[in-house]
Structures are given as structure tokens and as C-alpha cells.
Amino acid sequence: MSHLYESLPGYRITGSDAPEKTVLKLGFxxxxxxAPLVAAKVLDLGRAHGIEIELYRQPSWAAVRDKLISGELDxxxxxxxxxxxxxxxxxxxxADMAVLMTLNQNGQAITLSNRLADALQAGRGLRELLAxxxxxxxxxxxxxxxxxxxxxxxxxxxQGIHPLADVKPVVIxxxxxxxxxxSGVLDGYCAGEPWHAVAEAxxxxxxxxxxxxxxxxxxxxxxxxRRDFVARxxxxxxxxxxxxxxxxxxxxxxxxRREAAGWLSGxxxxxxxxxxxxxRLLGDYxxxxxxxxxxxxxxxxxxxxxxxxxxxxxxxxxxxxxxLSQQVDMAAVVRxxxxxxxxxxxxxxxxxxxxxSPMRSSTLIDDRGWDGSDPQGYADGFEIRADAGVGGIGxxxx
Amino acid sequence: xxxxxxxxxxxxxxxxxxxALEHAGYAVIAEVDGAAAxxxxxxxxxxxxxxxxxxxxxxxxxEQLAVMGHAAPRPVVMFADRxxxxxxxDAVGAGVTAYVVDHVGADRLAPIIEVALAxxxxxxxxxxxxxxxxxxxxxxxxxxxxxxxxxxxxxxxxAEAYATLREQAMKQGSxxxxxxxxxxxxxxxxx
Numbered sequence: 208m209s210h211l212y213e214s215l216p217g218y219r220i221t222g223s224d225a226p227e228k229t230v231l232k233l234g235f236x237x238x239x240x241x242a243p244l245v246a247a248k249v250l251d252l253g254r255a256h257g258i259e260i261e262l263y264r265q266p267s268w269a270a271v272r273d274k275l276i277s278g279e280l281d282x283x284x285x286x287x288x289x290x291x292x293x294x295x296x297x298x299x300x301x302a303d304m305a306v307l308m309t310l311n312q313n314g315q316a317i318t319l320s321n322r323l324a325d326a327l328q329a330g331r332g333l334r335e336l337l338a339x340x341x342x343x344x345x346x347x348x349x350x351x352x353x354x355x356x357x358x359x360x361x362x363x364x365x366q367g368i369h370p371l372a373d374v375k376p377v378v379i380x381x382x383x384x385x386x387x388x389x390s391g392v393l394d395g396y397c398a399g400e401p402w403h404a405v406a407e408a409x410x411x412x413x414x415x416x417x418x419x420x421x422x423x424x425x426x427x428x429x430x431x432x433r434r435d436f437v438a439r440x441x442x443x444x445x446x447x448x449x450x451x452x453x454x455x456x457x458x459x460x461x462x463x464r465r466e467a468a469g470w471l472s473g474x475x476x477x478x479x480x481x482x483x484x485x486x487r488l489l490g491d492y493x494x495x496x497x498x499x500x501x502x503x504x505x506x507x508x509x510x511x512x513x514x515x516x517x518x519x520x521x522x523x524x525x526x527x528x529x530x531l532s533q534q535v536d537m538a539a540v541v542r543x544x545x546x547x548x549x550x551x552x553x554x555x556x557x558x559x560x561x562x563x564s565p566m567r568s569s570t571l572i573d574d575r576g577w578d579g580s581d582p583q584g585y586a587d588g589f590e591i592r593a594d595a596g597v598g599g600i601g602x603x604x605x
Numbered sequence: 606x607x608x609x610x611x612x613x614x615x616x617x618x619x620x621x622x623x624x625a626l627e628h629a630g631y632a633v634i635a636e637v638d639g640a641a642a643x644x645x646x647x648x649x650x651x652x653x654x655x656x657x658x659x660x661x662x663x664x665x666x667x668e669q670l671a672v673m674g675h676a677a678p679r680p681v682v683m684f685a686d687r688x689x690x691x692x693x694x695d696a697v698g699a700g701v702t703a704y705v706v707d708h709v710g711a712d713r714l715a716p717i718i719e720v721a722l723a724x725x726x727x728x729x730x731x732x733x734x735x736x737x738x739x740x741x742x743x744x745x746x747x748x749x750x751x752x753x754x755x756x757x758x759x760x761x762x763x764a765e766a767y768a769t770l771r772e773q774a775m776k777q778g779s780x781x782x783x784x785x786x787x788x789x790x791x792x793x794x795x796x
Binding site: 266267268269270273297298299348349350351352371376377378379380382383386387390392393530 | 615639640641644645659660661662663664665666667668669671672673
């Protein structure tokens with residue numbers, strides 16, 4: 208009879224923590240920071256936890272979302288903001304979502320066209336440069352509610368540029384960004400690697416800032432699934448979290464990252480030369496130096512805890528940019544999405560330290576502090592918001 | 606008349622929908638092959654419906670337009686609508702996603718999706734038919750070789766060789782081609 212009870216949501220019988228599902232289908236998007244999934248697969252880290260991981264490369268974040276919702280994928284490497292966008296049904300289907308853990312911090316960047324990068328380097332301000340253009344500047348990111356959209360908007364606004372009014376914010380698939388810069392239809396973009404290294408190698412643009420300079424140790428990709436997947440397969444979800452936590456720990460070693468860069472370059476994963484992936488994965492940004500917080504996968508577990516304040520930050524920015532107009536209990540949303548209890552179990556089982564608080568404090572590029580205590584007040588405190596700060600530059604070119 | 610934009614940037618021959626849609630009375634205003642061209646076409650040509658392969662990398666570009674809701678028509682993800690007709694769910698299953706402007710109701714979209722669906726089903730049938738034809742050709746070659754072995758080793762006529770193969774197949778309850786393959790393998794083994 209025990210198997211009947213095991214299938215009930217949330218029910219665990221002592222001594223039987225076996226995963227309810229042993230083969231798990233995971234989606235990923237070809238980016239350097241899908242490394243934890245690739246490492247878990249190549250090193251077969253799931254075996255010790257009774258699971259086997261199958262990886263499925265996805266052509267778009269929309270595909271990741273649809274397949275998580277349809278059940279074609281059990282879990283995925285996903286933009287932090289994608290999870291919250293789906294949870295709130297912003298611009299697409301609504302589904303109750305879960306963040307099992309954070310997979311990495313930092314490691315993203317903004318690239319500008321050579322013309323803008325040159326002028327910026329010569330000491331001119333971006334606001335002035337964009338105002339002097341003949342058309343409304345076009346900036347790209349990767350998904351409307353995603354992390355890259357939020358880093359780009361935050362960075363532009365911190366320089367007095369309204370990201371929704373002064374520039375045209377579009378989405379272009381990262382592999383097409385370099386060509387779009389070259390053809391002149393695009394002025395800059397925020398995305399993951401190796402798509403900045405690619406634009407530099409092709410001579411079409413230059414990296415001007417790394418995302419860790421916008422928000423030091425910002426959350427980036429998460430291990431995401433539907434909430435009912437966790438409810439129906441709590442043991443499998445915990446086993447998966449443990450597996451990815453071990454993969455992240457493995458990636459903390461730079462020698463291991465070097466090895467992972469080789470795997471990522473394979474055609475089934477990122478499919479770009481290792482020399483485009485490896486340097487930045489190791490923190491080597493050439494002329495930009497090593498002054499920015501770099502890609503982190505583990506940091507003793509400090510990267511991976513699904514901090515409630517991280518989720519709240521995205522909600523605050525959705526408010527700021529007019530993406531979230533309905534009234535929601537932000538704290539309740541975040542507590543439902545971020546699976547802190549499950550993470551605690553997984554981390555404890557591996558002896559990984561957990562933070563003292565589910566909130567953390569940061570100071571972002573505009574010197575504003577964020578500790579998660581008042582997301583609405585934080586959102587209202589910005590001068591440039593969806594409903595304010597419009598008309599600074601670019602009047603008449605909209 | 607609904608104005609349709611086709612995004613043709615995957616291996617799937619979505620561009621072949623053009624004829625079918627035009628035949629059904631829709632205006633296919635453009636066919637684009639990447640995000641930059643898609644953005645330009647949406648802005649300048651204002652389509653009512655965008656038909657795109659579910660596996661297209663340009664889908665996120667349309668997601669952004671759906672959220673921003675300015676600059677052009679407001680595409681809405683049909684997959685989002687829980688009350689969507691079965692036809693649209695089927696279409697997503699068949700690998701087509703439609704992004705439509707607000708004022709286009711599901712009832713007007715459904716026929717377009719049906720055309721798309723029919724086109725892809727036909728595609729699948731053609732592929733299957735081709736695969737069957739190739740299989741038959743391969744079988745024929747195997748049987749010819751096996752007949753040759755029997756005629757050579759046992760001095761049978763071609764008709765007798767074929768009859769032998771057929772009899773053996775009936776006895777084993779397997780296909781003649783499979784018996785032929787066994788016989789050839791055996792002949793190679795025994796020299």
C-alpha cells in the first residue's frame with residue numbers, strides 16, 4: 208500500500224525518499240550559464256540521487272515556457288524573470304511556477320555598436336549620444352519579463368534614459384544580435400554570453416558593461432518548474448535540486464570551468480568555439496579587466512539559495528515598468544514561488560551552508576539600496592518609471 | 606480580409622503556407638526570415654496575424670511586442686487563451702503558433718490555423734509516402750539479390766526462386782524481404 212501514499216502530494220514516508228520520477232526532462236537555452244545542467248549531465252551527477260537527466264535545447268524562452276506549462280519539460284534553466292512573468296500571467300499564459308534554486312549570479316553584459324562604444328570611451332555620456340541620433344535608438348534584450356530586460360532598463364534609467372520612451376526596446380534572439388548591430392538596425396543589447404564575445408570577435412560591437420556592475424551578485428538563471436511538479440514529485444524535485452547544487456559546486460573550480468567550456472562548445476549545447484566561451488566563463492574580459500563581480504555558480508551555496516528578496520526585486524521592477532498593474536500580495540507570491548523549504552532540505556542533505564535570512568541586501572549601480580523590505584516603495588522611489596520621467600530626450604522621434 | 610505575416614526561419618517549410626492561405630482568401634503580406642525583418646514587417650505592414658513555427662527563435666520577439674503593446678498591432682499569444690478552440694491547441698501541437706492582433710477573434714483565426722494544420726499534415730503524409738516508397742525499393746533490391754543467391758546455388762529459375770522465398774516467408778510468418786535478408790546473410794556467412 209505504501210506506493211499509494213507515496214503518490215500523494217507532499218507525503219513522505221520515512222526511509223522512502225525515492226524520486227517519484229526517475230528520468231527528468233530538462234530544457235536549456237544555448238548560453239554559457241547553462242553550464243550547471245551540462246555538467247550535471249556529462250558527470251551523471253543525478254545517479255547518486257536516483258535520477259537521470261535528459262537535456263533538451265530550446266530555441267526560445269517562449270518555447271521553454273510553453274513546454275514547462277504543457278509538461279513536455281519537467282524543469283528548465285530559465286531567466287529569473289521568466290518564472291515570475293508566467294506566475295503573474297504577464298503578456299502570456301499564467302501558470303503556478305516554482306523556483307527550486309538560483310543557478311548563477313552575474314555573467315551577463317551589455318554590448319553597444321562600435322560607434323556608440325567609441326564615443327562612450329571618449330568620455331561622452333550615453334544620454335547625450337542617444338539624443339543626438341537621427342532616429343529613435345533601438346536596444347534589444349531577450350524576453351519581456353526576463354533578467355536582460357530588467358538589467359538593460361535599470362542601466363539606461365540610471366543614466367537618465369527612459370528605456371520605454373527614449374529608446375525602442377525590442378527582443379532579438381541572441382545569435383542574431385551581432386548581425387543586427389552590423390546592419391545598423393540595432394544600437395545595443397543586453398543578453399547572456401557568449402553572444403557578447405561573439406559580437407566582439409566579429410567586430411560588430413563592444414562590451415561596455417558587465418551585469419555584475421549594474422547589480423553586484425544579481426540573481427540570473429534559476430532552476431524552474433511548475434509548482435504542481437514539486438507538489439506531485441517532491442522527492443524528484445529535491446533530488447534534482449541536489450544534483451544541480453552539486454553541479455554548481457563542481458563549477459566553482461576554475462579548472463572545472465575550463466573543462467565545462469569545452470563541453471559547452473559542442474554542437475548539442477552552445478555550439479560556438481570554446482575560445483569564445485571559455486575566457487569570460489573564467490572571468491577574463493581582456494581590456495575590461497577583472498573589476499566587476501564575475502559569473503558565480505556556487506560561492507559556498509550563497510549563490511543558490513532562492514532568496515525571497517530576489518523574487519521581490521523582479522516584482523518591484525514589473526511595477527516600475529508598468530508590466531504589473533493588478534494588485535498582488537507580493538510577499539505571498541514570492542513565498543509561493545521560491546521553494547525555500549525544499550532547498551533547505553537539499554542543501555542540508557549535502558552539507559551546504561544556508562544563509563541566516565531569506566532576504567539579502569545589495570547596492571545597485573545608482574547607489575540605491577535594496578533589501579526586499581518595501582518593494583512597492585522601492586518601485587515608487589525611482590524618478591524614471593513607466594508613468595514618469597518620460598520626455599527627457601528624443602521628443603518628436605517616437 | 607485578414608493580413609497574414611509568415612515567419613520562415615526554421616527548417617519547417619512554413620513559407621509553403623503562402624499559396625494555401627492565399628487560395629483560402631487571405632492576404633499574405635510578407636514572409637520574413639529573422640527577428641530584424643520581423644520587427645520591420647510588423648511595424649510597417651501591420652499584420653493581423655503572424656504565423657510562426659513553434660520552434661522558431663523569433664518567438665520571443667513577438668512576446669515582447671505582445672507585452673509592449675505599442676508601435677504596431679498588439680499581437681496576443683493565442684496559446685495564452687484558456688478558452689481557445691481545440692483547433693488552435695492542435696496547431697500548437699502540430700508546431701505552428703499564431704500571434705494575433707486583439708481584434709481578431711478565435712473564430713476568425715481558426716480557419717487560418719486549419720489551413721496551416723492541413724498543410725503540415727499533408728507534409729507529414731508526403732514524407733511518410735516517400736519513406737514507404739524508399740522502403741519498397743530497398744525491399745525489392747534485397748529480394749532480387751536473394752533470388753540471385755537461390756538461382757546461383759540451387760540452380761532454380763527466377764520464378765522458382767521467388768516461390769521458394771515466398772513459401773519460407775509464409776512458413777515463418779514474416780515478410781519476404783526479411784527472409785531475403787536472412788538468406789543473404791546466411792549465404793555470406795557460408796561463402
